[in-house]
Amino acid sequence: MLSLEKGMDNVHHVLETDDIINIALRMLACINREAVQHSIRTAYLSYKVASEHPMAKECKMENLVFLALFHTIGFFREDIHFDYIPHQSNMNFFAHDKVIKSKYVFACYYLDYMTPVKADALPIQNFLQPHNKDLREFLYQEEYKDIIYMCARISDYVMKNPDSALPENLNVIDPGYFAPEYVEAFKKLNKGNALTDAIKSESHISELSKYISTIRFNQEDNKSLERMLVQLLDFKSTSTMKHSINTSSYALSLGLRLNLDSKNLTTLYNSAFLHDIGKIATPQRILEFPGKLSPEDMGIMRHHVNHSKRILNGFVPEEVLETVYRHHEKLNGTGYPRHIKGKDLTLLQRILTVADITSALNDSRSYKCEFSKEKTISIIQKMTDKGELDPTITKYVLEDFDELLQEQNVLQSMLSVDFSKVITNYNDYILSDMGMMADSLLNNADADDIEEVEEIDELEEDGEPGDLGDLEEI
Ligand SMILES: [Fe+2]
Ligand SMILES: [Fe+2]
Structure with a gap:
């Protein structure tokens, strides 16, 4: 068995902090564009206000902007407790009801445990509470909340009242909620409607982007933030999130067996890790469909490669982008989206295809249980014989299958996030x-779970070993 830990030492991370932030925002925009736009406006205003009136010395500008950008993260996740499904419009971020309050509680825990801002996220839990001067005396983080809350309110007001100016007395928007010094700072900055005009004309985006491009978390924090990208897939489909980690593991195992150098391993690993993030734009009913997809839904599913490319474009090296885009191409031209043939597919692209398929076969999905070793190997062999997969790569899946699985456990423990x-x-x-x-x-x-199991049984009975009909993924 190869040492994947050692293998990982040869893999470098290609994403800087600002790349990760930008990719995360694009991913979330696939679920709810309006909420992302609101968060970007809020982050811009927060950045301006904190530049005008400096925060307490314990507060960091990068954490303020990060918190403002992701303070709505709870709104992107389906919540069975409330029958809540993220939607596109008419979202009230300030309603004092249990559902909306719970979104900020979720955001607090998510940002605390999953991102580099950690305990600075604590006040987001009580996002909908008024400004409390006394609390701020011993909880410096409250300052983040005071700024972000006021700016979020202003962002919301400006969008809901596009033809009128902000009230002269800002406090009438939400009496008792704003910290006086930040109201003053905002008023000073907004002379002649400079700030509100900036967000109406969307010129705030380039100014905020410039600031975001300077944010640098340390290396460890960057790695954890990178894992958050794949973890975001869990908002739509847990199996897709796990599949991304497993595909990365197979890709690394195969790349090491093929003696790739550090540069190529880096490209391969990062491509594998990010290859399916476009599925965040695929409707959940398709991702989690417990059976064979209709031709229409299959078309929508296949479009995820375009989404992956669109989301990553500009933030990853060109070679990673192209490897991601081609992960469903097959040697004999029967893949998608461009039916590229073998001679035009690089070794890294061919490896990712094999890794992706091996993971798709061996993981459990909504439409199938985990396939046995024998069935997985027989399908890989069949696809190789048909000229779809490169035999110089699949030979390692066929010969070292058990070792590959053991190596997968190692990488899973390194990459899985304790959610x-x-x-x-x-x-x-x-x-x-x-x-x-x-x-x-x-x-x-309800009885949904029971029905789902029965449908999987039917699929298993219908399919001959090696029958690919029930694998919409590949
Ligand atoms: Fe895919
Ligand atoms: Fe995949």
Whole structure:
């Protein structure tokens, strides 16, 4: 068995902090564009206000901007406790109801456990509470909330009242909620409507982008933030998130066996890790469909390669972008989206295709259970015989399958993010309200799970070993 830990030492990370932030925003925009636009306006205003009136010395500008950009992250996730599905319009970020409050509680835990800002995210939990001068005396993080809340309110007001100016007295928007010094700073900056005009004309985006391009978290924090990109897929489909990690593992195992140098391993690994992030734009009903997709839905599913390319474009090296875009191409030209043939597919592209298919076969998905070793190997062999996959690569899957699986466990433990703390804390918050718990239990008591198992059984019975009909992914 190869040492994947050693293999990982030869892999370099190609994404800088600002690349990761930008990719994450593009991914989230695929779920709810309006919420991302609101967060970008809020981050811009927060950046301007904190530049005019400096924060306490414990506060960092990069953390303020990051928190402002992702303070709405709870709004992008489906929530079975409330039957909440992220939607495109008419979102009220300031409603004082349980559903909206829960979004900020989720954001607090998510940002605390999953991102470099850590405990600076704590006040987001009480995002909808008024400015509290006394609290700020011993909790410096409150300052982030004071700035972000006021700027979010202004962002919201400007978008909802496009033809009128902001009220002379800003406090009438939300009495008691704004910190006086930041109201003053905002007023000073907004003379002649400079700031509100900037967000109306969208000129704020380039100014904020310039600042974001200077943000640099340390190397460890950067790595954890990178993992967040794949973790975001979990908002749509847990199996797709796991598949991204498993594909990275197979790609690395195969790349090491093929003696790739550090540069090529780096391109291969990063391409594998990011290859399916475009699936965040694929409707959940298609990603999680428990059966064979219709031709129309298959077309939508296949479009994910274009989404991956669009999301990554400009933020990853060209070679990574092209390898990602071609991960469903096959040697004999029967792949998609461009039916490219073998001679035009690079070794790295061919490896990623094999890694992707091996993971698709060996993982459990919504439409199938995990295939046995025998069935996986027989399908890979069949695809190789048909000229779809490169035999110099698949030979390692066929010969070293058990080792590849063991290596996968190693990489899974290195790359998996412990999301359980976020969920545990969030569920504790939700279930602390007994009424809410009763509602949740009642709403979730249906027979969907049982039906799904039966449909998978039917699929298994219908399919001959090696029959590819039920694998929409490949
Ligand atoms: Fe894919
Ligand atoms: Fe994939």
